[in-house]
Every structure is written in structure tokens, then in C-alpha cells.
Amino acid sequence: MSRYPEETDVVIVGSGPTGATYARIIAETRPGTSVVMLEAGPTVSAPPGAHVKNIADPDERSQAQRRSAGPDADAETVAHPGEVKAGQLRARPGTFLVGDGAAGDGDDGLPVAAQSCNVGGMAAHWTGACPRPREGERVGFLPDLDALLHEAERLLGVTSQAFEDSPFGDLIVSRLAAELDGGRAPEARVGPMPLAVHRREDGALVWAGSDVVLGDVTRADPGFRLVDESLVTRVLVEDGQAAGVEVTDRTSGTTHIIRAAHVVVAADALRTPQLLWASGIRPTALGRYLNDQTQVVFAVRLRDVVDRAGEQSAQAEPGMGLSSTSGVTWVPYTDDEPFHGQIMQLDASPVPVAEDDPVLPGSVVGLGLFCAKDLSPEDRIDFSDERTDAFGLPAPTIRYRLSEKDHRELRRARERIVRWGRAIGEPLDDSPFTLPLGSSLHYQGTTRMGLEDDGSSVCRPDSELWDVPGVFVAGNGVIPTPTACNPTLTSVALAVRGAREIARRLSGDAERGRSQTWARAPLASLTEGGSHDS
Ligand code: FAD
DSSP states (O other), rough: OOOSSSOOOOEEEESSSSHHHHHHHHHSSSTOOOEEEOOSSSOOOOTOOOOGOOSSSSHHHHHHHHHTOOTTTOOOOOOOOHHHHHOOOOOOOEEEEOOTSSOTTTSOTTTTOOOOOTTTTGGOOOOOOOOEEEEEGGTTTTTTTTHHHHHHHHHTEEEEEETOOOOTTTHHHHHHHHHHHOOOOOOOOOOEEOOEEEEOOOOEEOOOOOOHHHHHHHHTTTTEEOOEEEEEEEEEEEETTEEEEEEEEETTTTTTEEEEEEEEOHHHHHHHHHHHTTBOOOOOOTTOOBBBEEEEEEEEEEEEEEESTGGGGGGOOOTSSSSOOOOEEEEOOOOOOOEEEEEEEESSOOOOOOOTTTOOTTTTTEEEEEEOOOTTTTTEEEEEEEEEOSSSEEEEEEEEEOOOOHHHHHHHHHHHHHHHHHHHHEEESSSSOOOOOOTTTTBOOOOOOOOSSSSSBBBOSSSSSSSSEEEEEEEEEEESSSOSOOEEEEEEEEHHHHHHHHHHHHHHHHHOOOOOOOGGOOOHTTTTTTTOOO
16 A cells, blocks of 8 residues: 555645644644645654654664664764864764755855754754744734744743753842843843743653644544655646645655645755755745854853752753753843843763862753844855755755854854853853854744745745745744744744644635645646746
8 A cells, every 4th residue: 555645635744843733733723634744754753753852762762863864874973062162063963964065165154054854853853942032033024923922832832840940040040130131121031941841740851842743633633644754856836836746755765646735845944945946946035045043152160059959969861961950041032132042051061070079960051142143145055956965856055154243243142151151150161162053953044934025035924935826835944034042933833824824725625615626637747847947
């Protein structure tokens, strides 16, 4: 039996949290709708899409991370910031670098631009920080943005209380607040980071991945099907409208056509434009306005602390990144201070300390500061019509530069992070470290949303392409603003809007009993491909 149906109501390309959002909203609002989710990578966790940090066995966990790392899955990964500081350009566990093409000639590029290839996408490996965008980060033309963000928090299971018992968390907040909160609006003040994480009844932490977004309601829906190891190579367009996809079964090498009037491309901010390009869908803004958040880091050790948590708290969970003794503090973005601060208590010191001076759990703190990019259409990802990548899709080249303004803000960020660090402890680093570009893993703008079809956007406010009705895009690429905060909550919120629009149309179709002519189109005409070779 084929792993693929010949036709379906909705095809979703990619199984990260934004693709999962489409499946969930459709399952909740129109149960029984036939939805096929196609994921290029393997299933590496259970339920499918679960965060690999929830895998208790360290060997199994690292095997899951390796299997997420694409075609060159045995490539070494880097887990320790020390290696980055030593100039090594490697991917983090569960991801793999874009590699060749990550920096066009003469550009800064994004040398450590990375991606994941597994059921659940990058959110099987993420930190789960889910702050709301503020001020200039917000998509100003969406009147329902707050309601959408609220819905995204529900889907991701976001809470600010996950680490409320962590030793010294409140101390960090109060010391930073004393330094920063003067003059800030109440919602811009320092506080615990909203995180997509919850505790089981036995107290163990569970990190949210796409499994949480999908939820039981989607998994139990008879209309929903998730097929892994399925590489979509083309979105099919007929009469200027979505007609389905061409997919290669990576388990057998066979190629299949699935017809659908609604195609959602949620293949991340680098590969969504790639797939559209490969399909001949090439609007002017495709791949442009690419923006990453330049990241500065600095480590300190809290001063004047005593072991309030006692012996038990020293039982960190090895290899789990953040243990139950750790916390994350948030310094929100403001237009005046256009940085997003993520302050993480570390399980172990990143630098050696004296043996007779043991590090109290939670007392070593890594400060990270993300900068909003100065947007330019010239920052972009280009695709080749001649060369292909390891998946056989058009090879990318990233053309990306920091502007004068970016360099100015970066200098300000480096000064700020030292000031924040000194407010809470004694520096462990001599100076702040600017991570190689691409480190944030928050690539945005390449399929951006707009209010008008004026060449500076790719899709409408409901994420449907201006040029091809029925094709929707999802992911951080849709965000039109230069955010500094972690973007997944925002891109899930935007996906909610698009998913509701598809559900609304499907309901309209059902009510009108309209025949779906796309489902009867001959295969030959479907495979002739796209219509927008601008
Ligand atoms: P992804 O999760 O990247 O999923 C896209 C999927 O599409 C992939 O699985 C890919 O294999 C699949 N795909 C691509 N092309 C095709 C194709 N042609 N056919 C079929 N399938 C295809 N974000 C935050 O907001 N907060 C954080 O704290 C945070 N921390 C992070 C820490 C780490 C270590 C990492 C790796 C990421 C982090 N991120 C964080 C980023 C976050 O994970 C992403 O923003 C989020 O996963 C994006 O969701 P998505 O659905 O758009 O894409």
C-alpha cells in the first residue's frame, strides 16, 4: 500500500511547530478533514515530534540528535560554547549547517546557518523560550495579534512558572530589575522567561515540541496522517492555483503526486523559499529581507550567594542543558533598547573554577543578548537553477551583511551585556563574545507577510501567497518585522490565522457542496509546474 493518498484536502510540508499548528487548528475546528503532513526527516522521538531532551537515555538521545542532522548526519556537533569561542563553526546537536553557500563572496553571510531534518523540526531540539513580541517587533497591521499570541501560548503550553523554585532565579530578576526597570513600562520589566515546558506529576520537566502542538486531538483525528522521510520536491500549480505536491519517498526513492487545493509550506525560513523557487513560484520578495538576530554572550558568577537549595539541588540532569535547578530570566525588547535578553542559569560553569571553591547550582549565569536587524531587501537567500543541495533541491547562497546601524547596535549590545552582567555577579569572561552570524537559529523575513501586494511581501495577512491562491506559507520567514525576541511564538500565532482561514474555506466548500475540480485534474497538467517565473 502506498504511504501517500492520491488526494487530500490539505497538504502540510514540514512537521515543525508551525506546520503542526495548521494540523491542530484544522483538527479542532473541522474534525475529519483529510490532512497529510509530509516531513523530509525521520521520526526520532515518541510521540512523533516530541523534544529529544525528554528522552531519558543519553545514548538514545544523542542517536536522535544525530538522526536529525540531515544527509551528513555523522558530522560532529558542538555542544560547548568554549568550542565556538575557539572559532569552530559547527552545528548544535540536532541541527546541521547549510555549509557551502552560507556566505556569498564578499558578504558577512550566516556562516553557522543551520537547520534540522526530523519529525518535529528544530522544536525537537529548542530551548522553548516563548516571549511575546513588543513595540517595533509586533506585526502592526494585524488587529488580532494579541488574541493570536494567546492562542499560540495555548498550543505550545507556555508558562512562566516552570522554574519558579530555581535557586537564585528571583535574585537575578531583582538585581537586573534594579539596574534596568527604571522608566520601563510594566510589561517591559525584567521577569521569568515564558517557556514551552511543563512538569509531570512526578516533578520531571517535559519540553514541548510539535507533539504538544499537535496534541491528542490531532493524533486521534482519522483525517490526519503524518508521513516521515517524505521530501516534497515541488508544489504543483494549475490554473494559477494550488493543485498539490510532488513528493519523494526517501525510504524507497519513488515519487508520488498528492492532489490538494490547499498546500501549506512550513519548511523553515531557508527551505520554504527554496521549495517555492523549485516550484517556479518566484515573487519579487521571495528569499529577501532575510534577518537573523546577532547574538552576544557573557558569563558571570553570582556574587554573595549561599547554597539555599541544599545538597539535593546539586543533582543536575546530565546532558539536559537546563536542569530542574536552572532558570531563565527575560529582559524584554524596547524600541529604545532594541535587544532581547535571555539570561540562563547554567548547570555547570563554562570556565574552570578552583577545586576548593565549588560552584553552587544555578549560580553560574550565561547572559545572551539578541539584536534586531536593520532590514534590507539585499539581505537574501538566492537559489541556483544549475546546482543542487544534498537533497537535490536548488542550492542556496546567503547574501547577508551587517549595516552601519547593525554594527552600532552591536557595539551598544556589547556594552549593555557587560553592564547587566556586573549588576548580578562577577564576570567569568574578559569581554563579551559575539557569536558567529546565524547562531541565533532565528532566521526570518524570507516569505514575509504584508498588507499590500507591493513587491515587498510574499503573502497576505492570512499567510496565503499573493500570487498563488491555495498556497500558504508558515514559519519564521513569514514574520515581516525585525524581531529580537525568540520568534517561534510569533510564527505559531501567524500560523493560527492561516489555519483558521483554510478551515473557514473548507467549511464554505462543504456547505456549498462545491465539486473540487482540482481533484480531477490530469496528472500531466499538474506536473507542468508553477506559473510565476518573475
Ligand atoms: P522547523 O521546526 O525548522 O521545521 C521545519 C521542518 O520542515 C523540518 O523538520 C524539515 O525537515 C522540514 N522540511 C524542510 N524542507 C522540506 C521538504 N522539502 N519536504 C518535507 N519536509 C521539509 N526558537 C524560539 O522561539 N525559542 C527558543 O528558545 C529557541 N531555541 C532554539 C534552540 C535550538 C538548539 C534550536 C535548534 C532552535 C531554537 N529555536 C528557538 C528555533 C525554533 O526551534 C524554530 O523557530 C522553530 O522550530 C521553527 O518552526 P518551523 O515549524 O517554522 O520550522
